[in-house]
Amino acid sequence: MSYLTLSISLLFVIIPLVLSKTLNLGLEKDTTIAAIRSIVQLLAVGYVLQFVFDSENMVYILLMVVLMIAAATHNAQKKGVAIKGIIWKLIVTFTFVEVLTQGILLGLGITPPTAQYIIPISGMVVGNSMVLAILFLNRFTSEIETHQDKTELILSLGGTPKQAIHSQLIASIQASTIPTIESQKTIGLVQLPGMMSGQIIAGADPVQAVLFQLLVLFLLLTTAVLTSIMLGYLSYPTLFNQRMQLLK
Amino acid sequence: MMTANPAVRFESVNFSREEMHILRHVTGIFPKGRITTVVGPSGAGKTTLFKLCNGLESPDDGEIYIHDTSIHSYNPVELRRSVGIALQKATMVSGTVEKNLALPLQLQGKTLSHERAGELLDVAGLDASFLKRDVKDLSGGQQQKLSIARTLVNQPDILLLDEITSSLDSVSRQDIENLITSINRDYGTTIAWITHNLQQALTIGDYTWVMMDGEVMETGESSLLKEPQNERVKQFVEGEID
Numbered sequence: 001m002s003y004l005t006l007s008i009s010l011l012f013v014i015i016p017l018v019l020s021k022t023l024n025l026g027l028e029k030d031t032t033i034a035a036i037r038s039i040v041q042l043l044a045v046g047y048v049l050q051f052v053f054d055s056e057n058m059v060y061i062l063l064m065v066v067l068m069i070a071a072a073t074h075n076a077q078k079k080g081v082a083i084k085g086i087i088w089k090l091i092v093t094f095t096f097v098e099v100l101t102q103g104i105l106l107g108l109g110i111t112p113p114t115a116q117y118i119i120p121i122s123g124m125v126v127g128n129s130m131v132l133a134i135l136f137l138n139r140f141t142s143e144i145e146t147h148q149d150k151t152e153l154i155l156s157l158g159g160t161p162k163q164a165i166h167s168q169l170i171a172s173i174q175a176s177t178i179p180t181i182e183s184q185k186t187i188g189l190v191q192l193p194g195m196m197s198g199q200i201i202a203g204a205d206p207v208q209a210v211l212f213q214l215l216v217l218f219l220l221l222t223t224a225v226l227t228s229i230m231l232g233y234l235s236y237p238t239l240f241n242q243r244m245q246l247l248k
Numbered sequence: 249m250m251t252a253n254p255a256v257r258f259e260s261v262n263f264s265r266e267e268m269h270i271l272r273h274v275t276g277i278f279p280k281g282r283i284t285t286v287v288g289p290s291g292a293g294k295t296t297l298f299k300l301c302n303g304l305e306s307p308d309d310g311e312i313y314i315h316d317t318s319i320h321s322y323n324p325v326e327l328r329r330s331v332g333i334a335l336q337k338a339t340m341v342s343g344t345v346e347k348n349l350a351l352p353l354q355l356q357g358k359t360l361s362h363e364r365a366g367e368l369l370d371v372a373g374l375d376a377s378f379l380k381r382d383v384k385d386l387s388g389g390q391q392q393k394l395s396i397a398r399t400l401v402n403q404p405d406i407l408l409l410d411e412i413t414s415s416l417d418s419v420s421r422q423d424i425e426n427l428i429t430s431i432n433r434d435y436g437t438t439i440a441w442i443t444h445n446l447q448q449a450l451t452i453g454d455y456t457w458v459m460m461d462g463e464v465m466e467t468g469e470s471s472l473l474k475e476p477q478n479e480r481v482k483q484f485v486e487g488e489i490d
Contacts, residue, residue, distance in 0.1 A: 153339040156302055158329035158402060159355040167341075243306055244324040248265070 010035075053115045061115050065122045069094045072130035080137040082144075084238040090133060093230045097129045097223050098122060110215065121219070124195070128180070128220045132227040135176035140232065143168035144239065151246055161240040169236055173228040180224035184217055193217070252279030252455075254313070255406050255438035256301055256331075261310035263296055263462075270296050272462045274310070278406070278455075283432050283439040285453035285470065287446060289489050292459040294442045295335075298408040301440070302333040314406070332404030336411040338395035340383040345369070345394055348383055352401040360401065371431070372397035373423050389420030396427065407431065409441040413448070425452055446473055446485060458484065 013035045020027040052060045073090040080086035102118065102125075104110070111117040144151070147168050154164040187193060192200075196213035200206050239247055254277035263271040271293045278284045278301075286294050299305040300312055303324045312319040314331060329352075340348055349368055350360040366376035372393040378386075386394065392412050399407065409428065413421040429452060432439050443449050449456055453470040458481045465481045466472055476482045483489050 149335075149337060149339045150341065152304060153335075153341075154351075154355065156304055156328055156333045156335075157352045157355060157398070158325045160325065163355050243303065245304060245306065 049115075049119065052119065056115060061118050064115075064119050065098060065126070068122060068126040069098065072126050072133075076130050076133040076137065079134050080141065080235070082141050083137070083235045086137075086235070089231060089234040092234065093133065093227055094126055094129050096230060097226050098125055100226070101125050101219055101222060105219075120195075121216070124216055125219060125223050128223045129227045132176055132180070132224045133231055135179070136172055136228045136231055137235075139175045140168065140172040140235065143172050148246070155244060155246065161237065161244055161246075164246070165236045165239065169232045173225075173232055176228045177224045180220060184221065187217065252277065252282065254278065255280040255315060256440070257313040257316070258297075259311045259313070261297075261300065261307045261312060263293070263300065263305065263307050270462050271300075271307070274462075274464055276457055276464050276467045278438060278440045280315075280438050281432070281436045282454040283428070283441060283452055284455040284457065285449035286440060286442045286457045286459060287444070287449050287473070287484075288457075288459035288465075289484060291461070293462040294459055295410050297459070298333055298410055298440065298442065301406070301408055302331050303327045304333075329402040330404050331406045331408065332399035332402055333408040334392075334395045334399045334410065334412055336414060338388075338391040338412070340391060340394070343383065344379065345374075345381050345383060345386070346379040348394060349379075349398055349401060351398060368397045368400060369394075371400065371427070373427055387420075389416045389423070392416065392420070392424060393427065396424070396431075400431070404437065406438045406440070409439065411442050411444065414444055421448075428452065449473060460484065460489070 013031065016031050017028055019025070020031060048064075052064060069091060072094055073087060076090050077086050080090070083089070102122065105121065106113050106118075111121065144165070151164045151168070155161070193213050193216075195216060196209045199209040199212065241247055256278040258274045258276050261271055261274040262269070274293075274297065286297065288294055296305060300307055301314070301319075303319065303322070306320075314322065314327065319327065341351060346360075346362075346365055349365045353360045362379070365379055369376055369378055374390060374393055374397070378390070378394075383391065383394070396407075396409070396412065407428075413424050416424065425448065428439055428441065431437050441449075441453065443452075450470050450473055455468070456470045456473060457467045458465045458473075458476070458478075460480060465478045466476055473485055476485055480489065
């Protein structure tokens with residue numbers, strides 16, 4: 001694809017702009033900003049990736065992963081401001097999930113240790129982990145608020161903080177992981193995954209693309225469940241003090 | 249003035265939240281084996297006082313003694329099992345009456361026998377046939393009785409009751425009053441009971457506290473409510489302060 005064809009594809013930005021203007025939807029400013037940001041950000045990432053791929057230097061690969069984790073942490077922490085030390089909890093979770101998944105992939109020789117594989121897969125793992133963290137934190141903070149009387153009931157009867165928060169924790173883990181599990185049930189029937197579509201468009205063998213997509217799907221399943229559980233178990237103790245009282 | 253062995257003793261207890269003083273220099277006792285009623289207008293700090301005794305909150309300063317031992321010396325879990333609390337909103341866990349009754353033991357990794365569950369319901373004035381009922385199907389009064397029965401599972405020697413009859417009809421209220429007096433009489437359980445109903449405080453309570461704006465205005469035998477010394481307490485008793 002050339003820059004000329006990219007310019008022509010801007011038609012797909014002009015269509016919503018015209019519609020927004022005609023129907024007074026007020027979306028022109030945000031649409032323009034979104035289009036400009038995606039062009040700048042993706043082109044910058046493209047050039048950075050090209051540099052990293054060409055250099056094949058592990059330090060640059062690691063730096064890319066650290067940047068991904070930092071950006072994901074920055075984005076997700078906004079949903080968990082009520083939880084003390086949320087930034088460190090997110091960093092530990094994302095890092096653990098990334099190290100574990102890459103450890104399995106590289107350790108068992110499933111993918112080669114090159115930038116071409118490590119960076120896109122890390123992007124998917126950390127990105128998915130971030131979305132899961134946001135979903136989890138959103139649900140968990142609302143569960144804590146909604147069921148404060150239940151938490152206090154269990155504490156008042158002599159339950160431990162873990163017992164007092166258990167049902168809210170489980171409900172939040174379930175709620176945050178359900179979208180990942182459910183979307184995998186209909187994958188291929190309702191939508192073709194983006195990465196697989198991209199590979200097919202780029203000329204890859206569709207069966208090879210499917211095999212690789214399956215690997216990614218299984219990876220995301222682990223990522224989803226692991227992120228919610230880890231974040232949940234790291235977060236709940238900070239809601240209580242040493243006297244086993246719910247902090248308000 | 250009653251000279252009694254205190255089950256709970258407060259010494260200059262202060263408590264604040266978000267820079268708002270909720271309790272100020274609270275000093276007084278809940279006599280052992282007796283029924284103490286705590287009365288006062290809304291926002292007087294009565295519920296907070298009870299949460300401090302059960303260990304759900306801690307005072308900013310001052311001391312609370314449970315059976316002459318500082319509350320800080322107790323393991324929070326042990327404290328909460330021996331100082332039971334039933335709140336105005338009888339919070340239930342979803343499921344059956346039996347599941348709710350079994351909760352205190354379940355938290356200790358134990359099970360509640362069917363017979364014991366039936367006995368507890370009987371003490372609370374509910375029929376054993378209620379065991380399999382969903383708590384959603386219970387009336388407010390039945391939920392309140394279940395809440396008290398559930399608190400009794402831990403066999404607390406101090407029982408704190410926070411406005412447990414305020415939203416009940418007169419029949420249910422009478423049932424619960426009878427239940428509490430029989431628990432006090434039969435098991436020697438120390439009872440502290442927050443109520444808005446001054447008549448209830450006079451008939452049920454041996455001892456009473458009048459609280460206003462986080463302070464204890466008067467304490468003594470319940471009869472003090474008939475002839476209060478403090479001017480503001482007089483106004484409260486005469487219904488001039490809500």
